[in-house]
Structures are given as C-alpha cells and as structure tokens.
Amino acid sequence: MHPELKSKVMTAQEAAALINNGEILGISGFTGAGYPKVLPSALAERAEKLKAEGVDFGISLYTGASIGDECDGVLARAGIMKMRLPYQSHADVRNSINKGQTEYIDMHLSHSARLIRMGFVPKPTLAIVDACEVTPDGKIYLTGCGGNTPSYLQTADRIIIELNTHYADTLIGVHDIFIPELKGNVPIYSAGDKIGKDYVQVDPKKIVAIVEVNLPDSLKAFAALDDDSNAIAGYILEFLAHERKMGRLPEDLPYQSGVGNVANAVLGRMAKDPMQAPVALYTEVIQDSIFDILEADKLIVASGASVSYTISGQEKYKANAHAKNWKNKFVLRPQEISNNPEVIRRLGVISMNTALEADIFGHVNSTHVNGSRIMNGIGGSGDFARNCLLGFFMTPSVAKGGKISAIVPMVSHTDHTEHDTMIFVSEQGLADLRGLTPIKRARLIIEKCAHPSYRPLLQEYLDYGLKNSVLHTPHTLDKAFDFHKRLMETGSMGV
C-alpha cells in the first residue's frame, strides 16, 4: 500500500463504527466472489451492542448478486438487513424476506445499477469494496467480480475498502470497467472486446477507511455430477450438434450458462468432445468448468461479471494464471455490461438457464414457490433469455423425491413468458417450442419433459381444457393451481 494511504488503515471494528443506523450499503460481490469478508461481522457485533442499548439498528444492502455467508448470512442472522437488492440465494436471507423482516426488490441484474444511477432507487450512502489495490489518486483495482461495484463507488458519498492481498497477483488487469450513459452505444462487438479501464476511478477523499485482509472467497464445492444433470447436458449438446448440421447455427456464437451443476456438465462435456470447436463465453458467472475448456485448449475467451471459483478452482487459476497466460483469456465486467441486452442481442448468445417450474404452455417461473415464497431471484436469466439468439431452460422433471413436478398446468409466478422461452430440457428430453401454438407446445412439453408419473395428470388438465375451454390457450382457471394446492395440503403434487 502507498504510504499516503496508511493513515486510513484501521481495524474492522473501527471501520464498522463509521457505519450509521439506516445506512444504505452498496457492496461488491457477485455469486460468492469479491464480497467484503470482515466488515459485516464487525457490523453485526456493533449492531448487537446498539440493540442492547435499545437502538433498532438496520441497514439496506445492495450487492451485485449473491454473496458469501460471511456477509449475507451474518447480516441476516443479526436481524439488521432491512432491505436487500438485487439478488440473493442464502437461506437465512430468504427466510427473513419471506417472514416480512427484510424487504427484497428482485430485479434483472442488468437493470439495478442504472436504476440507482438514475435515482429511482435510493443511492447507496456508503460503498464497501473488496479490492486488490488502491492508489493515492483513487484508482481501485477490484477482486473477483465487476458486479455493480463501479456504480456503487461512483454514487456513494463514502467508501470503505477491504484491501485483500489474496488475489492481487492474479486479478489485477482482468477487469474492463465501463459505465454506460443513459443512452449511447456499448461498443462490444466480440466477447473479448475491452472498452474501458482495468480499475475504477474514485475521488480519494471519499475513502474513509481501509481494512487490510488476506482472505479467499469461500465457495462450496459443487455436488458430484448427477445423472439428471448429465442427461440434460447430453440433450443440449445433441441438439446444438443437430442444428449445426442442419446449417441453422453458426459455430462461433458465444455461450452464457447459468450457475450450477448442469452448466458445469455442459462445459465439461464440450471440453471432452474432440469435435467441439473453440468456445467463447459471454456469460454472467465464470465457474470451475472453464478449466476443463482451458486445459483442452478450447477457450477463445471468457467474459463475465465474476469468477466464481471453488477453492479448488481458485488454486487452479492461481497456479496457471501466469504460466499459461490464461489471465489474458478472462474479462471481468460490470454486470450491466456482462448482461447487457444490446450486446447479448448483437453477439447472438446461446443461453442456458435453470427453471424452478415451467408450465405446459411455455411459461417459466424462476423465483417463487407456490406463487408467494421467494427463492433466489430472477438474476440474469431474463437479461439473457429475452435477448439471446437461442435459449434453453433446464430443470429436472421432479424435485423432493418426486413430490414436486417441475412441469405444472400453470406456473404460480411468471418470470419468462411464452414469448421468450424457446427450448425446455429435463432429464426426460428436450422440447423445441419455437414456432408452435400453445396447444402444440403443451403436447410436446408433456411428452418430452414431464416426468412419466405426472404425465397423466398434465394430460388430463390439457384434455379438460380442450373440451371445455377456449382453443387458443385452453386453461381452466379453477383447476390451474390444483398441483400447487395439493402440494400445500398434502405435501405432494401427485394424487
């Protein structure tokens, strides 16, 4: 650290004392990467003391996306998270939201920074950022995520830095910081184009504290690849190969893949396939599976809002970043750029996202259980599904040992409409819905994607509508949620 900045160095406890009641914290962090790791605990301790003194202490928390337990978990359990946006996936946060203790605003990831800069959502009062380096003239080098950090640093009045030496060696230089204007072009014409700077410029007077740490992001290892994920990946790759063979899909389109096992399986299988052409990613989250592609010498470039590596992935990255010049194959961007509708449309992205439930007419629910209980949030799935060239929604056909069918007569909450969904995939098969009427979609989804144990009930619903309802989208409103009602009453959607 530069000597000029030493005067701002303090302990986490001292820095936490600078956080006022009611403050809006705009923090770094996206899918478990690049979030502040020690301030939140110190803040929770401070809140505990203040509560003992009778103060109802609370803060609002703005992030990039989901973050680690050291932040989301700690603040939710402390009961001081009054508001949260734009995405979360921590059980304690979710519970707090569904109990009405935390207000949650579920936004497209590409929308949040712009809405804040425009002033429609209150601006953060204090930015807290996990950073590799900071210079006396206010250049901040971010760690493992672009996220919304540049906009939070720009709009907040005060900044606290967790100066984290853990990633300085591997992550300085991979960022491309570009904050778009309200209107105007985002001049990315190829997944790897760099259009900004590799640091965020702030007024150094706004930096009120620096807390020194040396801590890795803590991401859990993925579950072992299961048969369902493997089957879904297989259908997708088979379909892509077929489309290419038919001359309907160029080889050089970049991929976006959602977070989790199936996305990992798709990329892992691409790496192993000797026929697979080199791959570019224009995605949201870069996960461990990227190393399979790298090691197979098939990576053109990986652009994303974060590198969300497990500990083993981080070790791989660290070991190889310089030796193999891999660092030059990564670009980390603000999430309004990684998920930018303009760029996604222009690049012709092939998009893969997970559905929580889907209905027979082609609508997808990504967020709510039984229409009311929030799970994680829409994340970037809408940014990509709506603007991609080719989009998959993936889900195992059943959950909870068969008690829940992912395919239902009518979704209990719609995040992606029939107009935006293209291809559904479960471990049962793949349904290409493009250019089909609602009735044809329903027949195909029941046949290809539903679990055999739920097909008769779904077919019965469709048949009833075909006899008694209107023949464009033959719903029957007083039976549309029977699956959900049975689940709430009996614990199973089945009969």
Next chain:
Amino acid sequence: MHPELKSKVMTAQEAAALINNGEILGISGFTGAGYPKVLPSALAERAEKLKAEGVDFGISLYTGASIGDECDGVLARAGIMKMRLPYQSHADVRNSINKGQTEYIDMHLSHSARLIRMGFVPKPTLAIVDACEVTPDGKIYLTGCGGNTPSYLQTADRIIIELNTHYADTLIGVHDIFIPELKGNVPIYSAGDKIGKDYVQVDPKKIVAIVEVNLPDSLKAFAALDDDSNAIAGYILEFLAHERKMGRLPEDLPYQSGVGNVANAVLGRMAKDPMQAPVALYTEVIQDSIFDILEADKLIVASGASVSYTISGQEKYKANAHAKNWKNKFVLRPQEISNNPEVIRRLGVISMNTALEADIFGHVNSTHVNGSRIMNGIGGSGDFARNCLLGFFMTPSVAKGGKISAIVPMVSHTDHTEHDTMIFVSEQGLADLRGLTPIKRARLIIEKCAHPSYRPLLQEYLDYGLKNSVLHTPHTLDKAFDFHKRLMETGSMGV
C-alpha cells in the same frame, strides 16, 4: 411500369390461380397499412369454388402485424386461414383462433422475421406485396409499411406484386431497408439514422405476377377522444415534466407509443404544450397525431414500421409531403429494426403501451381474456417494455361499464413480468413501481390505479394474503382468480 414487366401483369383472379392449396403466404402489411387489397378476395373466391369441388383448401398467413378487413377479414370468413402469425386484431380472425379453426403463434414483432430466416418457423412459399414500384432488375419500393416484407421477399420462392400507384408519390424514398445478420451490430445511433436502401432487392425471376391497383389503406377514424384517455395522457405528461425537473430524465429521448386513443392523446397534448421540446419518435406505428406535432414544428423525426394513417391523415400527408418537405422527417423500417431491442436500449426510448389487465403485484396481461381467449397478441409491447429506459403501461381502470376491473389480484396470463413493468397509469392516477417491493407495489396500484368500486375487493385480497400467506408476494392461490371466476359465472368481476 417498365415495358419489360408488362408480360407479368394479370388480373387478381389470374394471380389467385397461382396460389396453391397449403401455401404459406408471407404478405406485406402492418397495423392496417401496406397490405394487399385485391388478391385476398380473389383467393377467397377461388377457394369457394374449390370447396364446392370437395377440396379442403387452406393457407397459412404471415404478416407484419394487423391488416385490413380486405385481407384478414376476407380470408378468415372464407374459412381458409389455417395458420396465422405474428399479430392480428380482427374480430373474425380472433374468433377463428379461439374456436381452434386457425392456429395462431403470438410472437414479439421483432422476433418473427429472424425466426423465419433461421428456418425455425417454415419459410413462406409465396410473398404477396403491396408496392409503389418495381423495376425490371428486381427493385421493389414498398408502400406504407416495412413490416416483415423484406424477409418474406427474400425467403419466398415466388412473389406476387400488387402494384399500387396510390402512394407512389409520397412513399418512395422514405424506407430504410436493412436486414440484420444473425449476429452483428445494427448501427442506428439516432432515431433518424438511415442504414440501408430505400427498396428491397429481389431476384426478378421470382416475380410471377403483377396486379395493378390504385387503392388506399382503409383505416377507420379514431373514436373521439374520451375523458379516460385524456386523463391518462395528462398523468403521463405531468410525470415526465416532473422527472425532467428533478434532473432524472434528459429532454432528448425518443418516444414509442402504442396504437390507439391514449397514444394519440399524449402526442396531441405535446403538440399543444408551448414548453414541449422538439420530439423524436422511435416507434412501431406512426399515427395521425404526428400531424399535430408536425404542424407545431416540433417533430425532429418519426421512425416506425408503418404509417398507419386514417383516410384524413393520409390526405394530410399527401397534401404536405412535398410542400413542407415532411417526407424527409419519416423513416419506415422493417419491424425487426423499428422494434430492435439493441437499438431501443441504446437510444433510451420512452415507451407507452396498453395493458389488457394488470395485477396488484405489477404483472401485465396484454393478450388473453380469462387466461384462454386470445385478443390481439403481444405485438411490439414486449420489445419496447423490456428494453426501454422508461416504460408506461396504460389502461382505463374498468371496462364493460364497470363489469370488468383492469386491476386484478393475479393476471390470468402474463406477458410482461414484475421485472419489466415500471409505471402503471389509469384514469384514476399513476403508480411508479420502480424500486418497490411487491407489497408496496400492491398498495400503490390499489390506491392510484384501481377503480374505487374495486378497491375494497383488491384490498381484501391483499389483506388476506398479508395475514395468511408468505410475506414476499402474498398471493393466495385458491382465491387468485376469484375476479375472473365471478366474471365467467355472473358476467361481472364485482360482487
């Protein structure tokens, strides 16, 4: 017409004889402008004769959007429209769809041409186009719409031209024909930018017939401006003025306005307001109200997929096109460009569209009555709502003399999700939903937009959920459609 082309001239009856059973017709036409006017009747007559001979004659009809009765009405009533995409608004077509006699694929207007070029929807076998002029080397000058015509002309094997001299004087030169590749930039950086040619180039060998006509588009005059439309327009303009005053909205953003009375009212009032800055439109349909703006010397440019003028509007245009050089203030584009998500996002469009129904948590239904019966289709509302900088959904709070509430507990079909809707406006007031939780949205929508006669029922639904459901989106699935069920059972959503 050039002498070389004379050999292809024939009567509508002769041309109709070239249309085979099962043919997929890709025709020009968008919101009642630029559609073929004599071929459809001749085709219906031919089908009648064939039916008398026992032939089950039928065709598929692809258009730009809605078209006149001389085509949609005639073909639907003849019972030969087996399939229809991507948008319709004719009562006879709608009835045929809801009876299951016509298959309908309801698509985003910006998606249709691309899906067809990619081959996911079957390509048209025959293109029929209303044109101002055609040259022996295959340059076709379109009439009042860009629509999907360029892609239909490109992909169909055969072309029939209705050579319509009615508009040649005023519409040659206003088109900007650009067909985007699967990936790549659409280089429009300002609403009036021209990036293509003013004609469509085809292989002249594909032209199998030319039918000479001199016929105007037949658009009905608008209903007299009612109090509701005027009130909605007032709220929108007041809101925009306030946002500008607060420094949150630049003056120079272009507008998109949906079709109908409210859009006309907004533009009409802008024209009359002495404080109104000059206006650019990057819209889908250019309507009569443009003349108010023009006459007030406030039009920068109007870009759209069609000029959908009533007869009186057409006379105004004709009278003034040359005298005032107005022709240079119009650009007509293919609908995948007028509605292009990339361009809409880049230009920062302010978007105004109509909702059929909206729910208290912020979802919008643009298409289905009671979840099943199709009205018109989503049209371009999704293209704009999802990618605009600022978006309004407008609707009178009640319909059918108060028997239907436009605000319901849960929409029976979702076309625009809570993540994409920003501002709701009814004649009761305006609700700015940005940055609000679902519960806060519900309170605001009930207070500001619902009709007073339905507020107690909506509040009762919300209160019940707040007591008995989960506190993120407190729905109650077995009561969610009570409004719709009452409507189906009693003819009114009220109690």
